[in-house]
Amino acid sequence: MAQGKLLMRALAGEVLPVPPVWMMRQAGRYLPEYRATRAQAGDFLSLCYNSELAAEVTLQPIRRYRFDAAILFADILLLPQALGRGCGSPPARGRGSTPSRPPRPRRR
Numbered sequence: 001m002a003q004g005k006l007l008m009r010a011l012a013g014e015v016l017p018v019p020p021v022w023m024m025r026q027a028g029r030y031l032p033e034y035r036a037t038r039a040q041a042g043d044f045l046s047l048c049y050n051s052e053l054a055a056e057v058t059l060q061p062i063r064r065y066r067f068d069a070a071i072l073f074a075d076i077l078l079l080p081q082a083l084g085r086g087c088g089s090p091p092a093r094g095r096g097s098t099p100s101r102p103p104r105p106r107r108r
Contacts, residue, residue, distance in 0.1 A: 007069040022069035033060045048075050 006020035029035075037057050041047035048054060054073040062070050080086065 005068075020068035021065075022067055022071070031060055031064065033064070044075070045077065045081065048073070048078055 006016060006018070007022065010016055010020050034057050037053055037060070038044065038047055041050055041053050047057065058070050058073040061067060
């Protein structure tokens with residue numbers, strides 16, 4: 001396997017002098033290039049659903065820090081939306097994301 005494929009070599013069981021390094025996409029949110037791409041998308045969910053922009057923010061930390069791998073950009077907020085609940089981040093509240101239709105307890 002090629003010298004530059006540290007992650008693949010480690011996954012194949014090869015003992016390496018240094019471990020491969022990867023970065024979760026969330027850790028890249030502080031990068032100025034992420035913020036610019038996020039602004040270009042208009043809102044967070046539009047960024048998630050635009051495959052070109054999602055690929056771009058996945059690759060940004062790799063380009064900047066020459067990491068060996070990244071986790072594909074996605075977000076847990078897509079799950080409630082797929083289930084018809086919706087979710088958003090009201091900036092004025094200063095809290096994290098909140099469901100637009102909170103689940104209610106079942107009546108028995």
